[in-house]
Amino acid sequence: MTGPAAAETDHLKSKMRTFNTIKIFLMVGILCVLVLHLYKDFIEHSAINLDMDVQDDKSHVQPAKNKSVVFSWTRCQKNISAANISGFSSLPDNIKDFLLYRHCRHFPMLLDLPDKCGGAEKSAEVFLLLVIKSAPGNYERREVLRKTWARERVHNGVWIRRIFISGTSGVGFEKKRLSSLLKMEQREYKDILQWDFRDTLYNLTLKQILFLEWMERNCPNARFLLNGDEDVFAHTDNMVRYLQSLKDNNGNTHLFTGHVIQNVGPIRSPGSKYYVPVQVQQSDTYPPYCGGGGFLLSGYTASVIYNMSQSITILPIDDVYMGMCLAKAGLGPSYHIGVKLTGLHVPSSKLDQLDPCFYKDVLLVHRFLIPEMYLMWQRTHDPNLKCEL
Ligand SMILES: *[C@@H]1O[C@H](CO)[C@@H](O)[C@H](O)[C@H]1NC(C)=O
Numbered sequence: 001m002t003g004p005a006a007a008e009t010d011h012l013k014s015k016m017r018t019f020n021t022i023k024i025f026l027m028v029g030i031l032c033v034l035v036l037h038l039y040k041d042f043i044e045h046s047a048i049n050l051d052m053d054v055q056d057d058k059s060h061v062q063p064a065k066n067k068s069v070v071f072s073w074t075r076c077q078k079n080i081s082a083a084n085i086s087g088f089s090s091l092p093d094n095i096k097d098f099l100l101y102r103h104c105r106h107f108p109m110l111l112d113l114p115d116k117c118g119g120a121e122k123s124a125e126v127f128l129l130l131v132i133k134s135a136p137g138n139y140e141r142r143e144v145l146r147k148t149w150a151r152e153r154v155h156n157g158v159w160i161r162r163i164f165i166s167g168t169s170g171v172g173f174e175k176k177r178l179s180s181l182l183k184m185e186q187r188e189y190k191d192i193l194q195w196d197f198r199d200t201l202y203n204l205t206l207k208q209i210l211f212l213e214w215m216e217r218n219c220p221n222a223r224f225l226l227n228g229d230e231d232v233f234a235h236t237d238n239m240v241r242y243l244q245s246l247k248d249n250n251g252n253t254h255l256f257t258g259h260v261i262q263n264v265g266p267i268r269s270p271g272s273k274y275y276v277p278v279q280v281q282q283s284d285t286y287p288p289y290c291g292g293g294g295f296l297l298s299g300y301t302a303s304v305i306y307n308m309s310q311s312i313t314i315l316p317i318d319d320v321y322m323g324m325c326l327a328k329a330g331l332g333p334s335y336h337i338g339v340k341l342t343g344l345h346v347p348s349s350k351l352d353q354l355d356p357c358f359y360k361d362v363l364l365v366h367r368f369l370i371p372e373m374y375l376m377w378q379r380t381h382d383p384n385l386k387c388e389l
């Protein structure tokens with residue numbers, strides 16, 4: 001090519017070169033901005049971490065108001081040696097799963113409530129913290145509890161606070177849907193702790209340990225706790241009255257009371273919901289414990305249990321595990337006649353089984369349907385309620 005055509009081409013080429021140079025400059029520029037941004041993020045995170053590190057230092061002038069701790073735990077890996085345990089392959093899938101992940105104790109928090117108790121310092125103002133095990137899908141259960149016995153309020157001069165503790169359910173879209181449901185509820189009620197682990201029966205111990213760890217961090221001085229299921233009728237007014245009547249215990253000494261179960265051991269029949277094979281626990285006995293439907297404990301005892309749990313291998317049955325932690329600390333549960341986990345005995349089938357007079361003095365009864373829960377709470381609080389005896 002010669003003449004104007006060649007000149008034209010050269011011109012074009014040089015234009016292209018300029019264009020390419022600009023492109024490179026632009027890209028380098030973008031990269032620089034990105035790196036700077038990441039670096040800034042890093043610095044900020046380090047600052048947050050520093051804040052966390054000095055959290056316990058009482059000399060620190062400005063205690064952080066709300067310290068939402070977002071640990072980025074690396075995903076806990078399967079323990080493949082567990083598959084070498086004799087008889088592993090013949091165990092039910094949920095037990096296999098339990099053995100493979102038994103050692104995992106830390107999971108990312110999806111929903112946190114760092115200010116639930118007004119911060120660690122002020123948490124002594126929480127007299128009764130209701131800690132309710134709830135599966136993500138059980139929206140109606142949570143709703144009725146918010147309206148009835150778990151309503152946050154001052155009763156008889158002291159604060160009652162509520163927390164639902166939850167994992168995740170389902171997979172794929174369903175898991176996402178259920179987690180966004182909890183997120184929406186959280187926006188409205190601020191009463192959910194959620195961690196990213198599968199919310200299954202055999203993971204309940206994990207749920208309890210994660211809660212106790214949260215409590216140690218965010219609510220260490222709460223006086224008492226009710227720890228229980230979402231399908232119990234808990235007469236929280238009566239609980240406050242009972243706890244206030246305790247002499248020499250303002251939450252700072254041992255209390256662990258409910259429906260005591262003792263002289264039992266692991267159920268060895270594979271068909272049972274609570275099957276615990278020898279591969280999970282060798283010993284044929286369990287220490288005394290309170291049925292997990294609902295029990296009351298002091299903040300002190302919660303702290304003891306958490307400390308003991310650090311060195312006790314997880315057993316999938318959560319209420320038994322609590323008993324193990326108590327036993328290791330040389331403590332035990334006590335029986336409270338007001339906690340009726342096997343239901344309430346109504347003397348005649350001709351009587352209304354849900355007559356409020358049978359329920360007005362209980363602490364806790366297992367188990368209630370959702371409409372019954374609403375009905376009973378209203379009925380036992382009817383100012384015109386008249387009962388004989
Ligand atoms: C934490 O504190 C910041 C600033 O003090 C506030 O904007 C934010 O809403 C607080 N978060 C919660 C969860 O209370």
Ligand SMILES: *[C@@H]1O[C@H](CO)[C@@H](O)[C@H](O)[C@H]1NC(C)=O
Nearest residue numbers: 078079080081082083084085
């Ligand atoms: C399981 O046992 C086999 C045979 O004893 C051994 O070779 C293998 O390393 C073990 N696997 C693990 C993960 O411990």
Ligand SMILES: *[C@@H]1O[C@H](CO)[C@@H](O)[C@H](O)[C@H]1NC(C)=O
Nearest residue numbers: 079080081082083085102103
């Ligand atoms: C893995 O499982 C084996 C067999 O049960 C056990 O001996 C080992 O302690 C487990 N490892 C961890 C990290 O828990």
Ligand SMILES: *[C@@H]1O[C@H](CO)[C@@H](O)[C@H](O)[C@H]1NC(C)=O
Nearest residue numbers: 097098101197198200202203
């Ligand atoms: C407990 O949760 C973890 C994390 O989601 C999961 O890997 C494990 O399978 C669960 N265990 C049981 C017994 O469901």
Ligand SMILES: *[C@@H]1O[C@H](CO)[C@@H](O)[C@H](O)[C@H]1NC(C)=O
Nearest residue numbers: 300301302303304305306307
């Ligand atoms: C639990 O352990 C922590 C840290 O070691 C300690 O500060 C606390 O007093 C212990 N709690 C009880 C009730 O012993």
